[in-house]
Amino acid sequence: MIISASRRTDIPAFYTPWFMNRVREGFLLTRNPFDTNQIKRISLGIDNVDLFVFWTRNPQMLMHHLSELNNRGYKYYFQYTITGYPKKLEKNVPNPNKAIRTFIELSELIGQERVIWRYDPILLCNIVDIKEHKRLFHKIAHLLAGKTKKVVISFADLYAKTYRNLNKIESLNYTDIVQQPDALLELVHYMHQVAISVGMEIESCAEKIDISEAGIQHGKCIDDRLIKNIFGISIDSKKDSGQREECGCIKSIDIGSYNTCLHGCSYCYATYSQNTVHKNKQKHDSKSPFLIGGTDGIPSHLLIPEEQIIQGNLF
Secondary structure, three states, X not given: OEEEEOOOOOHHHHOHHHHHHHHHHOEEEEEEOOEEEEEEEEEOOOOOOOEEEEEEOOOHHHHOXXXXXXXXXXXXXXXXXXXXXXXXXXXOOOOHHHHHHHHHHHHHHHOHHHEEEEEEEEOEEOOOOHHHHHHHHHHHHHHOXXXXXXXXXXXXXXXXXXXXXXXXXXXXXXXXXXXXXXHHHHHHHHHHHHHHHOOOEEEEOOOOOOOHHHOOXXXXXXXXXXXXHHHOOOOOOOEOOOOOOOOOOEOOEEOOOOOOOOOOEOOOOOOOOHHHHHHHHHXXXXXXXXXXXXXXXXXXXXXXXXXXXXOOOOO
């Protein structure tokens, strides 16, 4: 079993104490995001977890606990996003220079093959135009040279909720770059050339559009080939049916919750309302098996520590 932590929120940045408590207890509880009455118990026992995939913009808090994860025998790698967009678009993310320093520290700690740089989503707008995207990508790529083997790109998906959030930003004019093929190809050709020049492989994430003519193939963020190469683990390569059609990732279990990330990125598909985010953060209890909320009304057999279940004391 692969644990995704998490496409829905930044667990390393904001919920590391909760995550480590769940690792020590050996289990957690999640709610179906579309039916909160459906509760699932997920074992985090070392015999049940093949590895963790961490998605983050700031892993500093979790980095203090990697030695414990190592000692417990867990395997993991990171999808680490750095874009360098202005605060208008990314209100609370770390300063890009700080994020790059942390990336380098993490890479030197666990190895460059286990830290993947994400430059995504690519949002084309009046404050980050094609020229600025080129500048940002070039600068970040050169600063991360030798510290990662791969960069992943994707283009902003303009869902209705994304439109609502972007339209709240004063004087912002944005457009769907996928609808501008000449501009898109100009940018991705440039990104491919830069990536190759600094020794990085470049792939796209969950994109329907074909940009192979620019040298960029569709990738898998949760990737059976990468897992085999790094950890020597053979994983079922079946596509995760729970992800959208364009996603190539293999099956995993996501332990995050929507509307819980505090980075304040205006284009985020996992955050519908900043007010809801702050309300959810107030409901967070680092000692609860749920990321958000407590255990009132939860059947007692779901709350038994994994060690007791293994010892046969469940009933």
